[in-house]
Amino acid sequence: MVQKYTSMAYASADDLVFGKAKFPVKAGLGLEIGAGYTTPEINYAPRPQAGKSKEKLIKEYERITTDSMQRMVQIGAPSVVLETEHVEQMTNNPSWGGEVAHAQKTIMEEYHDEYGIKCALRHTPGDIREDRDFLKLRGDKYDLLMESFEQIAQNGADLLSIESMGGKEVFDYSILRNDTAGILFGIGVLGSMDMEMIWSDIADIAKKNNVVAAGDTDCAQANTAMFIAGGLLDKNLAHTIAIVARAISAGRSLCAYEAGATGPGKDCGYENTIIKSISGVPIAQEGKSSTCAHSDVMGNLVMQACDLWSNESVEYHGEFGGTSVQCWGESLAYDCSLMNVALKTGKEKGLRDLFTLSDKYRDPQGYVLAYENAYRVGQAIVKDGTDNYLRTKNAAVECCTILDEGIASGKLRLTRFETKALAKVQADLAALPDNSDQFMSDCLTKYKEEVAVFRPENYGL
Amino acid sequence: MLDLKKEDIDGILIRYNVSLEKEMTPDEAAEELYPKDELIYPIAKAIYEGEEDDVIDGLKAAIDAGKNPIALINDALMVGMGVVSQLYDEGIIFLPNVMMSADAMLDGIEYCKDQTDEVPEPKGTVVCHVAEGDVHDIGKNIVAALLRANGFDVVDLGRDCPVDEVIEAVEKEKPILVTGTALMTTTMYAFKEVNDKLLEKGIKVPFACGGGAVNQDFVSQYELGVYGEEAADAPKIAEFILASGDGIEKLREEFHKH
């Protein structure tokens, strides 16, 4: 059953802080997430040659797991989460994913037994629901995906996640054309519909196997926008549009928790501060210690309310300081140590504000995600919490208002190009209908015609 | 929450994009570049504005006034698109504008072709694809759009494209350039296979490769490889081939930046 949020978990934005969530989550071996401390979450990818056979893959993940656990113990880290994002073979052959999870968990248990280190294993199957040309969200691929979740849950994964792709076909088309309605339709409406379906089923699987339905991220859309937008000098997408897509994505990713997930949300969901403010679930984040995987313009800011702190992904290989998972894991652990000291000494709000301020004026995206602004986007969402369209539209409108205020303050300095793009989004939003049925029928007509790969039946339409 | 004073922000970060922004607005800059001919001007302007209906109206008027439809493709549509590409290269306008202009230009080309039996002189064909096993296709879509925007015929093989399909398409289309995009370290090895199979067949066409996972060192390892860092390099590589031939060494000298 899907229970929509209509109020905020926190009475004020100032209550949002790293390491503490209103609803902490117990997982794996002695770990509690969001219960007063932060924990590193190490992410990795196998070397390309390792994907050749199941045996090679399992061996690779065993090395990765041992190396990571070993380094955490060597530097005295009290807790760690490992995240395995499946390579495609592991999801398409559900038993492979299960066997990898089992192999990893066996090693983690040994470390837990020997040293008492608190730990948990997250597995993230790939969203394999597509053919070469079309999304194929329902049908046999869906069943295979659920079988993958079933297998990993039975075999040692403690936290279940996915980066699901609903709405992506319309979004991909729209984002390159500054088409506000299409961005909203792809993420806010289609994405939300798919999320409600998939997360109801994942939550059931988690419950049955006594593991945690953790959460999703709008990687396929909001992160695509963020990457197309790129750095300050890139000219493929206005950063003001990227942050509007991000604000919309909060309404979409929230659907996981409404369908039974409990957190921690996925690391690359930069929308997670907004989600935490609404739902009180713990969140994973990534930023300055995930530069091995990508560049962003808010590396410190995203630490503001994290419960798990992640490196996003790094290929497993040797570095001067050990293997890559050891080096990046160690960086994460020291970041967490600093946050945990702040928590123990009552200085967490001070440290949080330093993180936030270091990037708040760097880029419009960071400005809106700064926790007190993120909180306002959350409020806009719950105002019409039961309507996926209205609430994501509200989020977009509020995002624009926040940016306007930032510009007026003189502190957020935008290029004329960014301001113009913002004005266009605002005008587009103002022209959209006030009721979701109208929006749905307008968009169905338009995108069936314009987007050759859009198949309404993917959404039961 | 704690806040910074406005004057303190610059010591912490610099918004280089703001400090470097050109004085001229995009519309003013475009205005300076449009051709002055009063039949061509409205077409070029409509391309810049991405208004396909206005493009068609402009073309109609020009054809009624005696202009040759096929000549208009180069003299008006491509000229308008040239304005757009130049402004994009200079950082004055952004990609979505280019995409919308390209859509309008393609509509215009179709219209011109419908007005006559003549066939336009092709500029050259480029075969684009995303590596086998890889679904990340946005970069490739941008590459294809920019190539089309510059007047090249694009054969887009889509994403997750089997190596053999690339080879078949190259044999059939005889392109001046093949592009490959890969965002995963696991999929980019397909480029080597494409390279080897092309060479086996004696085809020495430049193979420009780019995308998140790909780097110059990797691409330099196979004979036909030319590394492309940003999508805007794709039309530049194609133009370079038209102007200076398809020698891989020369292309690498020009486009390998690292």
Ligand code: B12
């Ligand atoms: C968006 C995204 C997705 C979207 C893709 C949507 C789409 N339609 O493309 C979705 C959600 C589907 C996705 C899926 C997956 N993804 Co993904 N994804 C990304 C992300 C966040 C951004 C990629 C992007 O679109 N960038 C913007 C575009 C415009 O950039 P670009 O393609 O590089 O192109 C630019 C240039 O390179 C250049 N260019 C490109 N090609 C060419 C060619 C020529 C000739 C020239 C001149 C220039 C040029 O032009 C462009 C602009 O200038 C990256 C993160 C990252 N760091 O890149 C991960 C990333 C690529 N994904 C990754 C992974 C692991 C996956 C999954 C396996 C996840 C999973 N477990 O399911 C699946 C892959 C499924 C598959 N078989 O392919 C990893 C890859 C790691 C690796 N092994 O190397 C990355 C790096 C994330 C990470 N850090 O872990 N992903």
